[in-house]
Amino acid sequence: MTANAIASVSLDPPLVLVVVDHRARLHRFLEAAGQFGVSVLSEEQEPAGWHFAGRPQPGPLPPFSTLNGVPVLDGAIAHLACDVSSAYLGGDHTIFVGRVTALRAAEGEPLLFYRGRFHRGIHGPFMRRAEDPDDAAERPALEAWR
């Protein structure tokens, strides 16, 4: 399932959270399996982002491999394997907290999601931080963007 409601929680122990709609198929799987994998999509993987959001795309999908027994998508820039350690009601979603049991990182840039669209280019002007008057080096690029 494509999810952007995912965040780090704790460093020791290493915990992350993912927020899942009660109606999503993943919800049942998480309760039954007690484990999940996270694949941080690369900027080349927009079709997979839509596919796993319930909008199948033409063309092949990246294959899965496993990390500590959970499925992860090949070509992603990071993989996490997690055991569900707790779950909290959050309105019509459940906040699943997962303990990270394995982590793997690869080269590449992340796929971004903003204002209902996927974006590439985390280092482009879209992601440029707010202007800092002490940071003269940033100013020409910011002015060009405006």
Ligand SMILES: Cc1cc2nc3c(=O)[nH]c(=O)nc-3n(C[C@H](O)[C@H](O)[C@H](O)COP(=O)(O)O)c2cc1C
């Ligand atoms: C960019 C993006 C982020 C999403 N984030 C979440 C999320 O964090 N939690 C969630 O429950 N659904 C999220 N969704 C919606 C699910 O991906 C979508 O409802 C999916 O079809 C549910 O899986 P299912 O069809 O197998 O039940 C997101 C969709 C998109 C496109």
